[in-house]
Amino acid sequence: MKVAIETVNLRIYYGRNRVIENVNLKIPENVVFAIMGPSGCGKSTLLRSFNRLLELNPNARVEGDVRLYGRSVYDMNPIEVRRKIGMVFQLPNPFPHMSVFDNVALGLKLNSLVKSKKELHKIVEWALKKAALWDEVKERLHEPGSALSGGQKQRLCIARVLAVKPKIILMDEPTANLDPISAEKIEKLICELKKELTIVIVTHSPAQAARISDYVAFLYMGKLIEVGKTKEVFEDPKEKLTKEYLTGKIW
Amino acid sequence: MLREVKEKLFLCGIAIMAALAVLPLFHIIYSVAARGLPVLLKGGLKFLSGTLAPPGDGLGGIGPAILGTFILTSLASLIGLPIAVMTGVYAAEYPESILGRLTRSLLTIMMEFPTILVGLFVMQILVIPMGSYSAIAGALALAIVMMPYVAVYTEEAFKNIPFTYREAAFGLGLTRFKVVFRVLARMAKKGIVTGMLIGMAKVAGETAPLLFTAGGLNRIYFAGIDRPVGAIPLLIYNLVQQPYENYHEIAWGASLVLLLIFLAIFLPLRLSLKEVKL
Numbered sequence: 465m466k467v468a469i470e471t472v473n474l475r476i477y478y479g480r481n482r483v484i485e486n487v488n489l490k491i492p493e494n495v496v497f498a499i500m501g502p503s504g505c506g507k508s509t510l511l512r513s514f515n516r517l518l519e520l521n522p523n524a525r526v527e528g529d530v531r532l533y534g535r536s537v538y539d540m541n542p543i544e545v546r547r548k549i550g551m552v553f554q555l556p557n558p559f560p561h562m563s564v565f566d567n568v569a570l571g572l573k574l575n576s577l578v579k580s581k582k583e584l585h586k587i588v589e590w591a592l593k594k595a596a597l598w599d600e601v602k603e604r605l606h607e608p609g610s611a612l613s614g615g616q617k618q619r620l621c622i623a624r625v626l627a628v629k630p631k632i633i634l635m636d637e638p639t640a641n642l643d644p645i646s647a648e649k650i651e652k653l654i655c656e657l658k659k660e661l662t663i664v665i666v667t668h669s670p671a672q673a674a675r676i677s678d679y680v681a682f683l684y685m686g687k688l689i690e691v692g693k694t695k696e697v698f699e700d701p702k703e704k705l706t707k708e709y710l711t712g713k714i715w
Numbered sequence: 716m717l718r719e720v721k722e723k724l725f726l727c728g729i730a731i732m733a734a735l736a737v738l739p740l741f742h743i744i745y746s747v748a749a750r751g752l753p754v755l756l757k758g759g760l761k762f763l764s765g766t767l768a769p770p771g772d773g774l775g776g777i778g779p780a781i782l783g784t785f786i787l788t789s790l791a792s793l794i795g796l797p798i799a800v801m802t803g804v805y806a807a808e809y810p811e812s813i814l815g816r817l818t819r820s821l822l823t824i825m826m827e828f829p830t831i832l833v834g835l836f837v838m839q840i841l842v843i844p845m846g847s848y849s850a851i852a853g854a855l856a857l858a859i860v861m862m863p864y865v866a867v868y869t870e871e872a873f874k875n876i877p878f879t880y881r882e883a884a885f886g887l888g889l890t891r892f893k894v895v896f897r898v899l900a901r902m903a904k905k906g907i908v909t910g911m912l913i914g915m916a917k918v919a920g921e922t923a924p925l926l927f928t929a930g931g932l933n934r935i936y937f938a939g940i941d942r943p944v945g946a947i948p949l950l951i952y953n954l955v956q957q958p959y960e961n962y963h964e965i966a967w968g969a970s971l972v973l974l975l976i977f978l979a980i981f982l983p984l985r986l987s988l989k990e991v992k993l
């Protein structure tokens with residue numbers, strides 16, 4: 465089993481506040497790895513340290529290490545890290561001033577990843593198909609991304625990330641703002657994508673973690689309480705806190 | 716009963732104060748139109764294109780001043796807009812840096828800075844060394860007046876973009892340059908353009924920065940950017956101080972032209988502002 469992402473004694477601070485305490489995680493390749501925990505436990509912060517997006521926040525400081533296939537992301541150029549580790553956000557955020565097509569093409573064009581228009585069209589179509597969106601938007605590629613429904617927007621964001629062909633996709637509560645039917649489509653898509661990619665998904669819903677993940681980590685107040693195969697953690701949690709979280713006693 | 720009367724009196728009082736505050740604006744527009752329109756009608760097209768009449772003899776035209784205002788505004792934009800937009804981007808992108816914070820407060824001070832001092836400054840650094848008033852000196856003074864407005868609007872436009880789009884753009888592995896100029900700048904476009912137009916409208920009507928820099932030019936149209944140039948506000952300032960009746964008439968006509976230019980930039984702007992959703 466190859467390890468895609470590994471954190472070593474990871475500690476994260478906002479100013480003087482320590483929000484993540486000594487997290488050691490190993491995330492295997494080609495799985496859906498869920499990080500669950502109550503709101504404010506540091507899930508999103510932890511996720512953003514993997515692709516160094518946390519650096520957009522000038523108050524955040526990271527100690528310890530995050531390794532991508534054995535190599536420290538903090539020794540790499542953040543641009544390179546983010547091309548290998550894509551991200552989908554809680555709020556579906558296609559660029560509202562760009563068409564559906566341009567949203568997907570943006571990363572390819574600006575990163576000079578394609579040589580010709582033909583190749584660009586091919587990859588955009590491929591990404592939209594992979595994101596299970598092609599059939600719904602193939603007639604409206606030139607409409608603005610903001611004209612789509614909430615669920616379609618989120619799949620457009622997934623297509624936008626897929627187009628630059630990352631190895632890993634981080635998802636920060638991707639269904640939190642969606643209706644149940646749209647959420648189900650995204651969940652199906654996630655299970656489909658893990659054949660080729662590693663997916664790390666943050667969720668505040670244990671039910672969602674149980675439905676879609678192979679591995680799950682439980683984070684509480686910045687501490688990693690328990691981690692393991694999803695089935696094992698849900699059927700036989702080792703820690704009292706995990707048990708309480710899964711039975712709804714803490715949230 | 717007494718309380719109701721008091722309340723009505725109070726409301727009346729406020730309404731009267733408010734009316735007093737906006738009254739001068741309408742009075743200015745009214746009197747400029749009432750005294751300027753007959754001049755424009757009498758002078759016809761020649762009033763817009765011709766050169767200044769001799770003292771006490773007819774209307775002639777204010778062509779050099781109109782052309783000068785366009786030259787000065789364009790040159791000032793050419794100098795000021797790129798610098799101002801970059802300054803705004805810098806202040807928005809690096810708000811935590813010492814220079815970023817300094818820029819922010821300096822811009823606010825610059826907006827309120829007495830414009831005549833800007834004129835004095837440019838006179839010192841350009842007019843005296845060159846030995847002559849010039850279009851380039853006037854344009855530089857106007858550029859300095861224009862820049863803080865454009866920079867502050869640009870900064871605001873960038874800051875109003877929700878953080879999630881910034882994250883999305885960086886998350887794709889784009890460099891900061893591409894995030895700012897290829898993604899965010901296009902989202903902030905309306906705000907930036909608004910700032911540019913407000914800056915241009917502002918300097919098109921400025922007099923004080925031109926007093927010691929542009930020099931004025933009324934009998935020929937254009938002599939070169941290193942030579943004196945006319946401007947409508949400057950022409951009005953000079954004409955009303957003359958003892959000749961026809962010069963006062965020309966000044967009113969020129970005032971109306973200036974007002975129309977200002978409104979032509981400003982009204983579409985105000986109307987289109989409503990469409991901007993943030």
